[in-house]
Amino acid sequence: MQQPENAVKAVPTPPRERIRVFDTTLRDGEQAPGFSMSLAQKLRMAQALAELGVDVIEAGFPKASDGDFESVRAIADSVRGPAICGLARAQNGDIEAVARATAKAAHARIHIFLATSPLHRQHKLNMSREQVLETGFKAVRRARELCDDVEFSAEDAIRTEPEFLIQALQTMIEAGATVVNVPDTVGYTTPEEIGALFARLKREVRGIDTVVLSAHCHNDLGLGVANSLAALANGARQVECTIGGIGERAGNAALEEIVMALRTRGDRFRLETGIRTPLLYPTARLLGDLVGATIPRNKAIVGENAFAHESGIHQHGMLKHRETYEIMRPEDVGFSRTQLVLGKHSGRHALRECMSNLGHELDETQLDAVFARFKALADKKKEVFDCDLDALALGMDPESIGPWKLQHLHATTHLGNGASASVKLRHHDGRLCAEAALGDGPVHAVLRAIARAAGMALDIDDFQIRSLSNGADALGRAAITVRHNGRELHGRGVSTDIVEAAAQAALEVINRIERLHSGQSLPIAANQA
Ligand code: KIV
Ligand code: ZN
Numbered sequence: 001m002q003q004p005e006n007a008v009k010a011v012p013t014p015p016r017e018r019i020r021v022f023d024t025t026l027r028d029g030e031q032a033p034g035f036s037m038s039l040a041q042k043l044r045m046a047q048a049l050a051e052l053g054v055d056v057i058e059a060g061f062p063k064a065s066d067g068d069f070e071s072v073r074a075i076a077d078s079v080r081g082p083a084i085c086g087l088a089r090a091q092n093g094d095i096e097a098v099a100r101a102t103a104k105a106a107h108a109r110i111h112i113f114l115a116t117s118p119l120h121r122q123h124k125l126n127m128s129r130e131q132v133l134e135t136g137f138k139a140v141r142r143a144r145e146l147c148d149d150v151e152f153s154a155e156d157a158i159r160t161e162p163e164f165l166i167q168a169l170q171t172m173i174e175a176g177a178t179v180v181n182v183p184d185t186v187g188y189t190t191p192e193e194i195g196a197l198f199a200r201l202k203r204e205v206r207g208i209d210t211v212v213l214s215a216h217c218h219n220d221l222g223l224g225v226a227n228s229l230a231a232l233a234n235g236a237r238q239v240e241c242t243i244g245g246i247g248e249r250a251g252n253a254a255l256e257e258i259v260m261a262l263r264t265r266g267d268r269f270r271l272e273t274g275i276r277t278p279l280l281y282p283t284a285r286l287l288g289d290l291v292g293a294t295i296p297r298n299k300a301i302v303g304e305n306a307f308a309h310e311s312g313i314h315q316h317g318m319l320k321h322r323e324t325y326e327i328m329r330p331e332d333v334g335f336s337r338t339q340l341v342l343g344k345h346s347g348r349h350a351l352r353e354c355m356s357n358l359g360h361e362l363d364e365t366q367l368d369a370v371f372a373r374f375k376a377l378a379d380k381k382k383e384v385f386d387c388d389l390d391a392l393a394l395g396m397d398p399e400s401i402g403p404w405k406l407q408h409l410h411a412t413t414h415l416g417n418g419a420s421a422s423v424k425l426r427h428h429d430g431r432l433c434a435e436a437a438l439g440d441g442p443v444h445a446v447l448r449a450i451a452r453a454a455g456m457a458l459d460i461d462d463f464q465i466r467s468l469s470n471g472a473d474a475l476g477r478a479a480i481t482v483r484h485n486g487r488e489l490h491g492r493g494v495s496t497d498i499v500e501a502a503a504q505a506a507l508e509v510i511n512r513i514e515r516l517h518s519g520q521s522l523p524i525a526a527n528q529a
Contacts, residue, residue, distance in 0.1 A: 016272040019262075020055040020212065020238040023255060025287065026071070027058040027087055029246040034293060041290045042071045043078070048283050049243075050081040053274045054255075056109060056238075061087040062097040069101050076105035083149060085109035090139035099146035109149040109179075112139050116168050117156035129164055133171050140175035151179035153216065158184040162197065166204050173207040179214055179238060180205075184227060187220025187250060191230035198234035214238035217253045219245060224253035229261055232271055243287045244295060244302065256280045256301040256333065264328055281334030294466050301333050308339040312347025315340050319349050336488075342389070344378040358386060359516075360393035385492050387508045390515060403428040403518075404454055404511055411442035411499045421445035423503065425453045443478075443502045450503055454510045459483040463505075465498050478505040484513050 026042050026049075029035055037045065042059070049057050057079065062069040076084040084105040086098035090112050102108035114125075114136045121127050127135065136152065143150040152172040157165055169180045182201065184194065198215070202208055215231030215238070217224045228239050245254030259275045266272070284302040288295050297305045307330040309315050317324035318338060330338050340350045348371050355362055355370070362370060370392050377398060378384050391401035408424035422436040423446065435453035439445030443465070451458045462481040476498035480491045489512050493504025 014270055016266060016270050017237070019232060019236075019271050019273055020214075021053075021255065021259070021273050021275060022056040022058065022085075022214065022238050022240040023049050023054040023082075023242065024058040024216075024240055024252060025049065025242040025246060025255075026075075027060050028240075028248060028252050029242040030060070032246060032248050032251070035246050035291045037290055039067065039071045039074055043074050045287060045290060046075040046079045048279075048286050050079050051276070052279045052283050053276045054082050055274060056083045056085050058085045058087060058111060058240075059102075062101040063088065063091075063094040069097060072098070072101040073104075076102040076108065080106055083107040083109045085111050085151070087111045087113065088139075088143070090114040090135050092139075092142055095139060095143045095146065099143075102147075107149065108147050109151055110143040110147045111151040111153065111181075112136070112143055113153040113155045113183075114139065115155035116165060117159040118161065119159060120156050129167075133168060136168065137171050137175045140172050140177050144176035149178050150176060151181055151214070152177040153181040153183055155183060156185040157182040158189045158194065158197070159186070162200065166201065169201065169205045170207065173205070173211055177211060179212040180208075181214035181216050181238070181240065182231070182236075183216035183240075184218055184224075185216075187218035187224060189217070189227050190221075190223060191226045194227045195230035195234045198231045198236055202235035212238045214240060216240035218248060219250040219252060222250070224251065225257045225261065228253040228258050229269070232258075232262070233269060244284050244299065246287070246291075254300070256284065260301050260328060260333065263332075277332050278334045283334075294464070301328075306330075306333075307335050307337075308341050309350075310341040310343045311345040312350065315350035315353075316347055319353060342374070342378065342384040343382070344375070346378065355389055355393055358389055358393070360389070362393070382494070383492070385508060386490055387511060390512065402511055403514055404507055406450075406500075406503055406507055407432070408434075409446065409500060409503055411446050413442055419445045421449045421499070423449045423453050425450070425507075442499045446499050446503050447480075447506050450506045450510065454507075454514070456510055456513060458506065458509065461488065463502075465502065476501045478502040480505040480509060482509045482513075484509075484516075489513065 030037055046057055059072040059075040060068040062072045072086045084102050086101050088094035088098045088110055095110055098110045116132060121132060140150055140152055154165055154168050172180060213236050215228050215236040217227040232239060239258055241255040241258055242252040243255050245251040259273050262269050262271050281302050284295055295303055297303050309318050314325045340354055342354055348367060351371055351374055352362060352367055373392055377388060387401055388398040391398040404425045404427055407426045411421040413419045418438055418440055419442040420438050421442060424434040426432055433453040435449045437445050437448035437452060439448055459482055461483050465476055465478045467476055475494055475496055478493045478501040482489045489509045491505040491508030493501040495501040
């Protein structure tokens with residue numbers, strides 16, 4: 001069919017260009033205080049990173065210690081998919097150690113770093129510009145004799161004179177580098193500055209189009225991700241980052257934030273990664289479990305609050321149309337669903353929804369009555385738990401909802417030899433059940449003892465303890481998720497004693513299961529509201 005002359009032609013959107021994700025959780029991340037891992041833990045993490053779809057895993061710094069060497073070797077021997085990379089100073093001993101450690105990798109990379117900034121040249125290296133160029137050139141040459149893939153990082157590139165940085169990158173490309181990396185080692189730059197620098201490097205470094213240009217941003221000013229995105233927008237095609245942004249000092253740019261920014265704002269970046277985004281949250285959780293750190297609640301993408309809403313206005317909006325307050329779908333990053341958290345800011349719509357999820361279908365009159373009591377309770381408590389909702393729906397006092405109550409709890413740790421716990425539970429029908437159990441730790445032991453006393457096997461899907469305040473007498477909050485007949489049941493407990501908090505959380509789930517079986521959670525009668 002012929003188009004009228006003045007018809008507007010559709011402008012085709014350019015295809016998205018694929019960038020490479022270089023994960024340095026196991027090197028830059030692991031070398032920061034609080035994040036060190038054993039060989040077995042690193043191997044587990046490397047496997048998860050491969051499943052996540054990163055292009056390169058920087059597995060460690062083989063010359064730094066025998067342990068690091070062995071970890072890089074174990075990862076290179078068994079993890080397939082991403083390139084396996086090891087870090088080296090511009091010294092033959094370091095370079096050869098990486099080559100040995102990664103000898104069995106399907107795809108190995110040697111990553112050489114050498115500082116280029118005047119500060120580092122003068123105070124750390126005691127080298128002239130010429131010496132830096134010569135040392136780097138020789139190191140890259142030696143690495144290329146051993147490996148086809150060699151990355152050169154100009155450490156502290158951002159504080160390097162731009163003309164010298166251009167000369168240094170050009171020299172390393174001539175020596176055979178396949179990737180040139182521009183680190184903001186001290187997290188000093190801004191998006192505008194790094195964007196302009198990358199654009200200039202693309203224009204002025206001879207041979208830049210024959211290699212991959214990479215960005216590596218630290219987060220000292222909280223700009224790590226913004227700076228990485230600005231570098232990508234101006235020609236970087238590899239981005240170096242870590243899960244959860246762990247790394248030296250304030251950390252590295254967070255992988256999950258970069259990936260989701262590129263995806264969510266594809267209209268601006270037209271870049272894509274090979275990351276399987278539904279694995280982002282499980283991978284961050286795995287890292288937290290391995291290093292014994294909790295992800296901050298408000299952490300972008302993978303924090304517990306990332307898809308949680310408490311305020312009534314937001315909850316109402318969310319129930320009407322998800323996009324009112326969410327720019328990503330929780331399932332796209334690995335959360336099962338949006339969470340409506342009930343508290344003093346919540347409204348009737350959210351209360352009705354949460355009650356319905358628990359099996360309590362309320363009509364308008366019932367909802368009115370329950371809502372008034374819910375508000376009074378929420379004013380008193382920090383959070384309203386499932387058992388509180390059950391109690392409100394059943395017309396009971398949240399304090400007395402059972403059927404099981406904890407009467408006695410005793411837990412002992414046997415240093416180096418596990419722990420034991422004994423509990424006594426009282427049932428509404430008058431039964432008293434006492435049980436004891438051993439465990440790896442007191443929390444483990446108490447969970448086992450409580451399940452035994454109530455005569456139930458708990459299929460625990462998730463268990464977390466976190467501190468709600470600071471200091472030795474801080475409040476601990478335990479949260480447990482249990483699978484029961486295809487449903488997820490949640491229990492929570494708060495106490496200054498974390499073992500007691502764990503016991504309360506387990507008891508909440510046990511009570512809920514028992515109420516489900518006795519039909520108490522079924523729709524309530526009008527007079528109960
Ligand atoms: O921050 C940095 O400069 C580094 C290099 C080793 C790449 O981590
Ligand atoms: Zn770094």
